[in-house]
Amino acid sequence: HSGKYLCAAFREPASRVREVEEENRRIRLQLSQSQGPANQPADGNYGNQQWGASADTGPEDGDNTAEERNNHTECPRSPSVQKCELIHVACVCAGHNASRDVVTLVKSVLFHRRNPLHFHFITDTVAHRILRTLFQSWMVPSVQVSFYDADELKSEVSWIPNKHYSGIYGLMKLTLTKALPADLSKVIVLDTDITFATDIAELWGIFRKFTGEISQVIGLVENQSDWYLGNLWKNHKPWPALGRGFNTGVILLYLERLRRIGWEQMWRLTAERELMSMLSTSLADQDIFNAFIKQNPVLVHQLPCFWNVQLSDHTRSEQCYTEVSDLKVIHWNSPKKLRVKNKHVEFFRNLYLTFLEYDGNLLRRELFGCPSQANPESVRLQAALEELDEDDQCYDFRRERLTVHRVHLYFLQYEYTAAEDGTDVTLVAQLSMDRRTVVQLDMTHTKKALVVPAFETLRYRLSFPKSKAELLSMLDMGTLYTFRYHVWPKGHAPTDYAKWRTATTPYRVEWEADFEPYVVVRRDCPEYDQRFVGFGWNKVSHVLELDAQEFELTVLPNAFMVHMPHAPSFDISKFRSSFGYRNCLNTLKDEFHQDLSRKYGSAALKYLTAQRTA
Template identity: 55%
Template sequence: MSMIRVYKRAVLFLVVVLLLPVILLIYLTFGSDAIYEGKKQRDLMGFTDREARLADRVREVEQQNQMLRRQLSVSQNQLMNYQNSLVMDNETGISLINENGRPVRCNNPEPEVPKCEVIHVSIVCAGYNSTRNVITLIKSILFNRKHPLHFHFISDGAAKTILQTLFDSWSVPGVQVSFYLADDKLKAEVAWIPNKHYSGVFGLLKLLLPNTLPTFLDKVIVLDTDVTFATDIAELWKIFSKFKSKQAIGLVENQSDWYLGKLWKNHHPWPALGRGFNTGVILLDLQKLREYNWSQMWKMVAEKELMSLLSTALADQDIFNAVLKQNPYLIYHLPCEWNIQLSDHTKSHALCYSEVSDLKIIHWNSPVKLLVKNKHVEFFRNLHLTFLEYDGNLLRRELFGCATSTPNELDSKLVAINEDDECYEFRRQGALVLRTHLYYIDYDYTPSPDDVTLVAQLSMDRLQMLEAICKHWEGPISLALYMSDAEAQAFLRYALGSETLMARKNIGYHVVYKDGQFFPVNYLRNVAVRQVNTPYMFLSDIDFLPMYGLYDYLKKATSMMDITVEKKALIVPAFETQRYRLTFPKSKADLLSMLDMATLFTFRFHVWPQGHAPTNFAKWRSATTPYKVSWESDFEPYVVVSTNITDYDQRFVGFGWNKVSHIMELDAQGYEFVVLPNAFIIHMPHAPSFDIAKFRSSSLYRKCLKTLKGEFQRDLSRKYGIKALKYLSVER
């Protein structure tokens, strides 16, 4: 029996059952007068037997009607059960019927993704700011995932540097990362397509994935950077198993009227099937697309449509839709909850879900992002912000039962530390690799041959110093910011709201995420130093304000003294004030006058004079030319050096010996210390840091610092031999 015939018989049966009581009611109601008149005539004519037979027939029909109603109730329940168990053909939408004319039941559950199968995800990410969106997306995936992941990034050089550093320092088990550089050669394959979308040429690179990704990869999930997962990505991955023989692209229908051409007068979108499809979430069967010669397919369609449409408005999405219009067999219709689109023109998303718990992926596909209008936008926004501020360190959980990672260098270091050591926490902090997001805000600067970068580090409690430093130093700055994920968002809001900071594109903000019990001051300095792209750098601290014009002065000084060849460290004398409001000196003469009036002091003169005494401030007062000074114990000046110097020693955390150890090693390497006669910086007052409070109150803190000092000096002796013996003798 054919499928259509069974369906028609079922419908006919229901129609008969439903209409029979209605016909009977009409007959009994409107025909009652006729029956009464007929009865009188029959009485007159003696037809009493017929009347009796008719009454019996009416009673019989009523009994049948009651029986049919009971059958109808049973049939409706059975029909609902059948509908819930039918297997639907994705291409036709018609129920599949077996050879006996019965619906095929789904007795077998949908196949699950094997426990340790690797899920492959591809993302196009270019530029500095887009990496922030990517990390929020990655967090939402990691939070829900139960499988190993392999991320494939199509990126430019800036995004690759940022993401490579982030994933290396994050060290999430069961996560692999590969990069495919979007160089001029790759971009040339789509650069011929005029594109009005703000994504530019990078918005077209998804078209190249079948040929760009490695040939051993046969399927991949492709995501925009502005999506947030609310479920396990494996649920999306297993939909590949539903693809029919020719289907190669899984997409969700577009939830706006864009491709219907009704948004405004003379709106001419690219051709599409119905409402078209959104490409924020794509399932790509790479193997099939390669067999179909995808590259040739989309290029022919694009060339044809560009003859009349001239450019794309929605980048790759326009071309995908035009290809699917001509080749509808390629498409698999993803359920709409896999791409809830919150664009400016979205109208039909409310038809996609009845409860917000039904959604799988939120897509912020609007230039205004979180400001879109939607009745559930608060729920969506809160979900997005949850992952935005979620502590990424908590996502370093192992995948049990899957051999997805091997012990790294950090694991070996931590295992080697004796947990019974009273200085264990110090050693552990010194060994940690901290999750680092370089260039957290857009950066655009090309250095000059004599350029100097100011290097500093800070935490949230020193954030107020940024604007003041920018007003005193117009040159490039490299900053390492030690913050939690939530604090990083607060910093971003602060920076984006500051006209002073937003006017500068030559500041590299490098966020190092909090982990451990101590402030990793030297770790932060190393992060900031490694991102310097100028020949020279000024190693300072965030609570110092440079004198006006120091940037230009240092550029001249470094070029005149050729500090790279001769291994010189130029000292910028440091002073301090106890006043929160200070009329900043405009010249050396002003500063000397303020020193005489005790408005200013040499730095740490009252509590730590040996830190800067070798600078010889008495000589500096009258000096007009640079002069050399010798290293002394505990010397920790602020210096200008070339960028190829040694790293800071990361065993020193919190307060104490972090700069002292670095200057000591520069001395061991043969650096000359030269004081600049017309340069100065001034330390501004602030509340004591948490680490200095611990140093002052904890005898164990001071004991461990002394232990670390001794170990550093012994290491220095082994590294530099006889030249380093003086450091041991001076200490004694």
């Protein structure tokens, strides 16, 4: 069938379809007898003909035969979404790894979206800090973010034994009617290992197809593995499910209707009943959702399988699409993630890596025709940017100073216990932890900047010196040199390498113009001045302000770093080839000195004098 949207049609053996149909008719009969005619949906169908049917056929097809439904080929139109309608998305996100995954998910959603978004994150402390900082620094227009403390929800699900690797957090989607605001009526719920290949508004629009006043409350895609069929291995006993069951990586939750039917009590009763025989869950919330749907099939609206193409072991994901261009959502629901076996796995991997590496600055675009929902800080910065003169040769530098750079925190998990004496040190590439001068010089209570003497080699392969004695030997043999001695000696001359050769204790040096050593300083030191982006004067200006704040420049006698050769950066190439670039840098230096004088008064005049005589 030609067109933009793909019709999904599963063709299972006729005997299996008849078995499931008979089971579902029996369940519908039981529901009608137990609930009475007042609660029975008018159209009498459950879900939307999930077993063997075209995924979005109308309710009037509810009692068609399996053969008639398999031959049904009419493709539905995408449900409409109002322009500028706010779309709500919820995720449970805990830990460093999940935070990294959810960033890629968010990028894929923002890339395709044309509507305002409100993200709802149920997080632990780690994920909360990471994602809060990320969204604050991203400053994406028309995006709202709310956080909910996962610790406050643990008691809701901690009583459920769970063997899934997601642990207790894998059960928290069950609590969303309680966790999310009471006035929130609908939400799209996503696992963190999801990548969107289309506008999420298309998925949001499917809520409009939920039939009846309270009949359909959950939208799900059929499970694409054989897990719930119970035939993966001998004595495999999964939780009860309708047929193949449903995957909960992508869920449409009609919260308003769920609260109306008493969802919290219903899923608890289901879990308690099944745990009497199953003892624990294997697939976390998915097991309980499926057991609930098995008892209440009328409440589910089956989504076309391209809304959750599941790349896990034992799946039939290739049956969801004829061309990869038909895909909507890719779900990496396997511990193997990018190493799963699929004939289109390279396409999927490249799509994931595209968003993983995508420059988030490109997502800071306003939504055309929608009222701006930018925060006050974003409005202020935008106004400041508009005041800049685009014809100014230093425009790029000035714009960069006003730009809020995106921040990603702690992408690698680490174990850390704070030192009781307050002498914690952040590990930088040039610093090894077997030195501690930090304690001896009482850096916690004094203002010191510890200078790490810098050397360099012109060789791309070097056996790194393991001691000061070995480094001095390499220096004498010409294998190493003092840093930039042949092109920029002023940058490190105040370190006094001659004195360092024989020094056994730290020694103080005085600031000189253009001094740019590598230093170890306290966290509360002045930050780098953002006007000096690219190449030139970033470390110089930083050390200059350290001196202005009366930090003592103290050279470490046994510490050292070695600079390795590398290709020139784009900015240093511009500095070397462009007179305008160098002239602009001089302009920025003068402005920095003027700002320094206003900040520190007459004491800062020495820096301007030294600069002019240098």
